[in-house]
Amino acid sequence: MAQPATRQREITTIAWLFLGFPLLLISIFVFFPIAFSFLISFFDWNLVTNQRRFVGVDNYTKLLGDALFWKSARNTVLYTIGVVPLQTFLALFLAFVMNQKIRGRGFFRLAFYVPAITSSVVTSTLFIALFSKQGLINQMTGLENDWLTNPRTAMLTIMANNIWTTSGYFMVSFLAGLQSIPDSLYEAARIDGASAWQQFWKITVPMVRPVTYFVLVLGLIGCFQVFDQIFIMSAGGPVNSTTTMSYYVYINGFKYFKLGYAAAAAMVLAVVIFSANQLQNKYFKPEVD
Amino acid sequence: MQRLHLQKLVFYAVLLLMTAVYIGPFIYQFFISISHSKDVFGSPGNLIQPPNWTLQNYANVWVDLPFKQWLVNSVFITVVQTITNVFFSALAGFVFARLDFPGRRFIFGLLLSSLTVPGIILLVPKFIFMNDLRLVNTYTGLIIPNLVTITNIFLMKQFFETIPKDLEEAALIDGCSYFRIFWQIFLPVSTPALAAVAIYTFQGSWNEFLWPVIISITSDHFTLPVGVGFLKNQFQSDWPLLMAGTLLITLPTLCIFLVFQRYFVQGIAASGGKE
Numbered sequence: 001m002a003q004p005a006t007r008q009r010e011i012t013t014i015a016w017l018f019l020g021f022p023l024l025l026i027s028i029f030v031f032f033p034i035a036f037s038f039l040i041s042f043f044d045w046n047l048v049t050n051q052r053r054f055v056g057v058d059n060y061t062k063l064l065g066d067a068l069f070w071k072s073a074r075n076t077v078l079y080t081i082g083v084v085p086l087q088t089f090l091a092l093f094l095a096f097v098m099n100q101k102i103r104g105r106g107f108f109r110l111a112f113y114v115p116a117i118t119s120s121v122v123t124s125t126l127f128i129a130l131f132s133k134q135g136l137i138n139q140m141t142g143l144e145n146d147w148l149t150n151p152r153t154a155m156l157t158i159m160a161n162n163i164w165t166t167s168g169y170f171m172v173s174f175l176a177g178l179q180s181i182p183d184s185l186y187e188a189a190r191i192d193g194a195s196a197w198q199q200f201w202k203i204t205v206p207m208v209r210p211v212t213y214f215v216l217v218l219g220l221i222g223c224f225q226v227f228d229q230i231f232i233m234s235a236g237g238p239v240n241s242t243t244t245m246s247y248y249v250y251i252n253g254f255k256y257f258k259l260g261y262a263a264a265a266a267m268v269l270a271v272v273i274f275s276a277n278q279l280q281n282k283y284f285k286p287e288v289d
Numbered sequence: 290m291q292r293l294h295l296q297k298l299v300f301y302a303v304l305l306l307m308t309a310v311y312i313g314p315f316i317y318q319f320f321i322s323i324s325h326s327k328d329v330f331g332s333p334g335n336l337i338q339p340p341n342w343t344l345q346n347y348a349n350v351w352v353d354l355p356f357k358q359w360l361v362n363s364v365f366i367t368v369v370q371t372i373t374n375v376f377f378s379a380l381a382g383f384v385f386a387r388l389d390f391p392g393r394r395f396i397f398g399l400l401l402s403s404l405t406v407p408g409i410i411l412l413v414p415k416f417i418f419m420n421d422l423r424l425v426n427t428y429t430g431l432i433i434p435n436l437v438t439i440t441n442i443f444l445m446k447q448f449f450e451t452i453p454k455d456l457e458e459a460a461l462i463d464g465c466s467y468f469r470i471f472w473q474i475f476l477p478v479s480t481p482a483l484a485a486v487a488i489y490t491f492q493g494s495w496n497e498f499l500w501p502v503i504i505s506i507t508s509d510h511f512t513l514p515v516g517v518g519f520l521k522n523q524f525q526s527d528w529p530l531l532m533a534g535t536l537l538i539t540l541p542t543l544c545i546f547l548v549f550q551r552y553f554v555q556g557i558a559a560s561g562g563k564e
Contacts (some may be wrong), residue, residue: 008390010466010467011388011389011390011467012390012391014384014388014466014467014468015384015388015390015393016390018380018381018383018384018388018471019380019381019384019396021377022377022378022380022381022437022442023381023396025377025433025436025437026400026403026437026439028418029411029415029433029434029435030403030406030411030439031399031403032414033410033411033414033415033418034403034406034410034411036414036417037410037411037413037414040413040414040417045417047420094307097300097303097304097307100300102300102304106550108304108308110546110547110550111308111311111312112307112308112311113546114311114312114315114543115311115314117492117496117542117543117546118496118539118542118543119495119496119498119513119514119535119538119539119542120496120498120514121496121498121514121515121517121518121535121538122514122517122535122536122538122539123314125517125521125531125532125535126314126315126317126318126532126535127314128521128525129317129318129321129329129528129532130314130317132330133330134330135330136317164310164311164314168311221407224407225407225408225409227498227499228498228499231498231502231518232518232521246409249409249412249413250412250499250503253412253413253416254416254503259413259416259417262412262413263410263413263414266409266410266412266413267410269407269409269410270406270407270409270410273407274405277405
């Protein structure tokens with residue numbers, strides 16, 4: 001529809017009137033910081049000594065020479081590999097169960113969703129109690145492990161926390177996807193004699209593939225940046241076994257106030273996430289219809 | 290027939306087990322929070338005996354912790370951010386859904402691509418701005434970075450695009466301005482989307498930890514999660530108090546969810562299903 005000149009002027013005016021303030025905020029707090037962060041990473045920018053000195057790629061070379069940084073990178077990758085597949089599978093499984101004709105569906109949906117809407121600080125504190133030496137987990141299993149102070153189990157406990165909270169969240173995404181699958185597909189499969197198991201793998205899984213992709217992408221971005229749970233449950237310990245990259249950024253930036261160095265670490269993390277996303281796009285992205 | 294019964298039995302057993310895994314910890318938390326004795330880890334059996342129960346821990350939360358101040362801070366920040374997010378994302382979403390102006394595609398492309406940028410790299414620059422503007426440890430510093438979020442703008446845009454064009458075309462022929470079209474045609478039918486934005490923002494702001502932990506320095510500017518996060522170590526010997534406090538933090542998001550359940554699901558369907 002061709003617009004007369006006055007109409008177009010009205011549209012442009014209203015557009016800027018509506019968009020102006022939100023866009024200003026986003027420019028200040030998103031667009032500009034992205035560029036600025038890159039710049040800061042080339043500076044020795046310390047708030048304690050109040051120093052701002054251009055140092056070229058020094059921050060990056062120091063970073064790559066720091067054993068703790070490599071350890072945090074390794075921890076982050078292991079964490080992500082451990083959490084993402086399990087949270088995605090559990091989310092799909094919960095959604096599949098919720099999609100059956102069951103009594104009290106609302107109650108069960110609420111039960112699975114409660115950890116997802118609870119503050120990470122609350123769930124983390126709760127996990128400290130559950131997994132403490134005399135907590136419920138040890139009492140139920142008969143173990144005597146101090147989960148969060150044992151370097152071999154601390155990260156596993158934090159992973160369990162994240163799987164527990166996010167699977168319910170992504171369940172809702174899958175549920176929406178499952179409900180859009182036409183019943184006729186299942187009916188046809190039943191007529192052909194397909195079992196429930198076959199229906200799940202041959203109809204459900206392929207049909208929710210766009211949602212799976214979405215959940216994998218979001219799960220990966222979230223896992224790579226895990227912070228709250230680390231801060232509350234372990235503070236990176238014991239012996240740095242749970243120091244992740246985002247926690248490393250936090251320590252350097254906001255405990256030592258080495259902001260240039262922290263910005264460089266954040267940049268590396270962003271590159272890692274970006275590369276992982278590219279891999280996902282290559283192998284998991286559903287074809288556009 | 291026998292086999293069908295067995296299948297059903299297994300199904301419900303799995304369902305109950307899952308339910309126990311997902312809400313069991315909260316029940317544990319509740320029993321610790323009403324425990325009379327501070328020695329809560331002795332034996333779980335003691336926790337569920339009525340003579341050992343007390344509500345004193347909930348009263349102590351208000352006395353032993355600066356809980357009131359943190360609650361006021363959390364409520365204030367959450368309410369302001371929820372209102373502004375609903376307002377600004379509706380305005381911006383309408384523009385991207387309906388108004389074609391020079392530069393729209395460019396701006397939209399910028400928004401789209403910055404969604405893929407991980408939030409962690411924004412922290413340092415945002416903190417430097419706040420520091421230069423002397424906004425560290427202030428309410429302004431806590432609130433302004435999240436007055437509007439790109440995700441919410443997308444959610445509104447996607448919703449507005451589903452509204453049929455017939456109505457506004459008729460209104461335009463009648464000489465109606467775009468401002469009135471937005472106000473009198475779009476907003477009244479957008480309750481589900483506006484509610485979804487409000488609920489997400491509420492939940493996000495209420496639970497937000499990373500930014501407040503960085504920008505608030507003194508206890509009088511802490512939000513509830515930050516306060517509990519910092520004082521956790523100090524009170525770890527007092528588990529009943531800690532569990533009572535953390536349960537109270539959970540209540541508002543739980544209530545909001547119970548009341549607005551259907552909007553929650555719709556919102557996720559709108560944002561997640563279209564990707």
